[in-house]
Amino acid sequence: MISIKGLSKVFRTKDQDVHAVSDLEATIDSGEIFGVIGYSGAGKSTFIRLLNRLEDPSGGTINIDDREISSLSKGDLRLARQDMGMIFQHFNLLWSRTVEDNIAFPLEIAGVSKEERKERVDELVELVGLGGRGTSYPSQLSGGQKQRVGIARALANRPKVLLCDEATSALDPETTDSILDLLVDINAKLGLTIVLITHEMHVIRKICHRVAVMEDGKIVEEGDVLDVFLRPKQKVTKRFVDQVMGDPDRESSLSLIKEEYPLGEVAQFHFVGERTHQALISEVSRKFQVDVNVLHGKITQTQKGAYGTLIVHLEGEKEEIERALTYVRETSVEVEVALDV
Numbered sequence: 001m002i003s004i005k006g007l008s009k010v011f012r013t014k015d016q017d018v019h020a021v022s023d024l025e026a027t028i029d030s031g032e033i034f035g036v037i038g039y040s041g042a043g044k045s046t047f048i049r050l051l052n053r054l055e056d057p058s059g060g061t062i063n064i065d066d067r068e069i070s071s072l073s074k075g076d077l078r079l080a081r082q083d084m085g086m087i088f089q090h091f092n093l094l095w096s097r098t099v100e101d102n103i104a105f106p107l108e109i110a111g112v113s114k115e116e117r118k119e120r121v122d123e124l125v126e127l128v129g130l131g132g133r134g135t136s137y138p139s140q141l142s143g144g145q146k147q148r149v150g151i152a153r154a155l156a157n158r159p160k161v162l163l164c165d166e167a168t169s170a171l172d173p174e175t176t177d178s179i180l181d182l183l184v185d186i187n188a189k190l191g192l193t194i195v196l197i198t199h200e201m202h203v204i205r206k207i208c209h210r211v212a213v214m215e216d217g218k219i220v221e222e223g224d225v226l227d228v229f230l231r232p233k234q235k236v237t238k239r240f241v242d243q244v245m246g247d248p249d250r251e252s253s254l255s256l257i258k259e260e261y262p263l264g265e266v267a268q269f270h271f272v273g274e275r276t277h278q279a280l281i282s283e284v285s286r287k288f289q290v291d292v293n294v295l296h297g298k299i300t301q302t303q304k305g306a307y308g309t310l311i312v313h314l315e316g317e318k319e320e321i322e323r324a325l326t327y328v329r330e331t332s333v334e335v336e337v338a339l340d341v
């Protein structure tokens with residue numbers, strides 16, 4: 001478990017003090033994929049660099065399995081870092097070394113014998129799906145393959161935690177998905193904790209169990225990915241959810257929809273879990289004297305199940321629409337109705 005308390009980092013520049021991370025609190029469970037999302041400048045990179053002490057904190061504590069990272073001596077820190085692998089947006093590979101030699105590098109530093117190194121490297125090359133490319137140089141590889149080398153290298157010393165710093169931001173969408181699949185696979189196979197930072201909600205949706213939203217150096221919202229999708233509280237979180245659920249101009253488009261449908265009611269349903277929206281819509285139409293038209297709908301899959309939103313137009317007597325909406329609210333805890341959105 002990673003326990004972070006009152007963590008802060010101030011960069012003192014000539015002109016001003018920059019509070020990159022301020023009084024940050026978080027608990028990350030062993031074996032989970034924990035995502036941190038925020039816009040540029042929110043403090044994500046500083047946060048992840050504090051976790052493995054690439055940056056020294058200005059205040060606060062970081063405990064990883066009861067070892068306090070924030071106050072380790074240089075020697076102890078070197079050992080502690082072997083429990084933490086890291087991958088980077090631009091891969092940070094050694095260009096004059098082959099794939100195998102890149103992966104072997106942290107093993108050399110850790111003093112692992114040549115034979116053991118060879119065995120471990122072969123295992124890792126297979127694990128990340130680079131069989132047959134061991135003797136290639138980074139310049140001969142695609143972006144996705146380079147990141148696979150980065151992942152294998154980060155896993156070489158069997159870390160307990162893998163830190164991912166915008167690991168897919170330089171990749172095209174298809175390659176991003178294949179790298180995310182690999183991370184999920186590794187998390188399940190090896191049971192290691194993954195902490196990733198990103199500015200893309202798609203990454204959070206696809207692989208994270210929990211998410212923290214950062215703004216101005218602080219975590220402003222945190223929770224299970226599905227809960228955060230269903231009930232985003234902060235404005236910044238809503239904007240990130242809209243990245244995935246489409247319609248970034250939701251407010252204006254919903255008011256436009258209402259203009260188009262002056263009669264009846266326009267409502268938005270959010271639902272999670274297995275219940276499909278078709279079942280809900282047909283049930284409502286059957287039970288009440290209302291016509292329900294789906295105007296816009298999107299369902300997406302997260303690590304914890306399905307999540308969807310639906311914009312519907314309900315036509316009928318005012319009281320009947322009210323009854324239908326009350327029914328939706330009351331019969332299914334997974335459904336929220338947003339009126340006058």
Ligand SMILES: Nc1ncnc2c1ncn2[C@@H]1O[C@H](COP(=O)(O)OP(=O)(O)OP(=O)(O)O)[C@@H](O)[C@H]1O
Binds near residue numbers: 041
């Ligand atoms: N070495 C540094 N010296 C001074 N200011 C810094 C330093 N590193 C980061 N900052 C400042 O700290 C704040 C947070 O930066 P950080 O890079 O952690 O944010 P981020 O969310 O990772 O954004 P990005 O994705 O753009 O890197 C920013 O205002 C940044 O300018």
